[in-house]
Amino acid sequence: MLKEAYILDDDFFESSVEALFEKLKAFGDSTWIFFDTETTGFKPASAQLTEIGAISAHPDNWQFAEVEAERGIFYDKIKLTPETLAGYKSAEDPEDAKYPLKLTRYGMSSDEYREKYPKGMPEEVDVIKEFISYIDSQTNPILVAQNAEFDISFVQGRIDHYGLGFNIRNYPIFDTMLLIKLWHNPLIKTLAKQGDERAQRILQALTMEGKFGEYTTASMGPVSTAYEINTDEWHNALADVKMMMGMTKEVFMTLQQSSGTDISEPQGRAAWGLRKRKREDRR
Numbered sequence: 001m002l003k004e005a006y007i008l009d010d011d012f013f014e015s016s017v018e019a020l021f022e023k024l025k026a027f028g029d030s031t032w033i034f035f036d037t038e039t040t041g042f043k044p045a046s047a048q049l050t051e052i053g054a055i056s057a058h059p060d061n062w063q064f065a066e067v068e069a070e071r072g073i074f075y076d077k078i079k080l081t082p083e084t085l086a087g088y089k090s091a092e093d094p095e096d097a098k099y100p101l102k103l104t105r106y107g108m109s110s111d112e113y114r115e116k117y118p119k120g121m122p123e124e125v126d127v128i129k130e131f132i133s134y135i136d137s138q139t140n141p142i143l144v145a146q147n148a149e150f151d152i153s154f155v156q157g158r159i160d161h162y163g164l165g166f167n168i169r170n171y172p173i174f175d176t177m178l179l180i181k182l183w184h185n186p187l188i189k190t191l192a193k194q195g196d197e198r199a200q201r202i203l204q205a206l207t208m209e210g211k212f213g214e215y216t217t218a219s220m221g222p223v224s225t226a227y228e229i230n231t232d233e234w235h236n237a238l239a240d241v242k243m244m245m246g247m248t249k250e251v252f253m254t255l256q257q258s259s260g261t262d263i264s265e266p267q268g269r270a271a272w273g274l275r276k277r278k279r280e281d282r283r
Contacts, residue, residue: 005172007142010278013182013271017259020183024062027172030140031056032064034248035074036240037151038104040084044157048081048124050106052131052155053237055245056138062252064245067138074134075238077106077113079121104235125162128155132166141171146220146244148175176248180218181274184251186266187258189216202226223247 007027015023035054041047054074057064066072091097100106113121135141145151156168185206191199205226208217217223224231224243227250233239 005169006148006178007172007174008178008182010271010275013274014264014267017183017187017255017261017263020255021259024059027140027142027174028059030059030142030172031067031138032059032142032144032174033135033138034064034144034241034245035151036145036237036244037154038100038106038235038237039154040080040100042150044154044161046087047154048084049078049127049154049158050080050101050104051075051077051237052127053239053241054131054134055238055241056141057245062256063249071137073238074131076127076130077117077121078124078127081124104237124158125164128158128162128164131155132159132164132168135168135171142174143168143171144174144176144244144248146175146240147177148173176220176244176251177218178274179248179251180223181270182267183255183263184223185216185218186263186270187255187261189266190261190263191258220244220247223251 007023012019012023033054033056035052037049037053038051039047039049052074056067056072058067088094088097135143143152152168152173159166159168188199188203188206192203203216206216206218206222207214208222220240220243221231221234224247227247229243229246229250231243234243
């Protein structure tokens with residue numbers, strides 16, 4: 001098994017689109033597990049998982065054919081731990097503290113959930129164990145997530161919290177956000193500058209106004225919207241996984257169609273920014 005195996009590591013940040021596809025050939029026979037988590041906060045030491053959703057797929061020329069449904073999909077909502085409930089009860093404003101749950105529609109009444117959980121939602125530790133087994137059941141699994149470091153770190157933090165003795169970082173990891181920041185967006189900028197009307201429309205959809213002026217986002221919602229992928233249920237774990245898969249397919253198709261384009265100038269700026277942020281995070 002590979003360790004700390006981010007497929008798109010910083011040694012590869014400034015590689016061409018053609019080099020990207022050449023590297024990914026090594027993972028063409030793997031099972032790509034697209035997954036997403038929802039949580040009650042940002043730090044696994046003081047927050048917990050509320051949902052894990054995953055879909056396994058074979059690359060299939062980067063169109064990602066899903067594994068058979070009975071063993072290809074994982075989805076569970078998770079019971080709130082006593083620590084989480086105690087934190088809400090002691091909060092100055094319990095309703096404000098529960099905002100992450102409202103955002104993910106965690107407590108929304110549903111016949112589907114009542115049918116799935118007749119005895120109540122499962123415990124967090126049990127869902128984590130089942131998720132580990134699900135990953136391990138796939139052939140040569142790769143973990144795929146948008147802004148993967150958050151999901152990987154959070155799941156690992158909760159694994160450690162329960163003393164399960166498992167390292168999720170032993171699997172190769174593919175971060176779709178890096179794919180977008182370092183290959184997709186530089187390509188779109190280059191094509192738009194060359195007068196490509198489709199690229200100009202996509203770039204316009206990804207252009208946001210920030211504190212320091214305009215920037216090109218790599219957020220899943222705007223990228224999905226740019227490719228006309230439904231975002232209505234954003235922040236539901238399984239819906240987010242489906243959105244991520246659709247977005248990733250479109251990104252790979254766009255990259256394949258213009259794989260010979262020189263993206264080095266905008267890519268170099270993006271790589272510099274990512275490395276700078278990495279250095280700051282280590283301080």
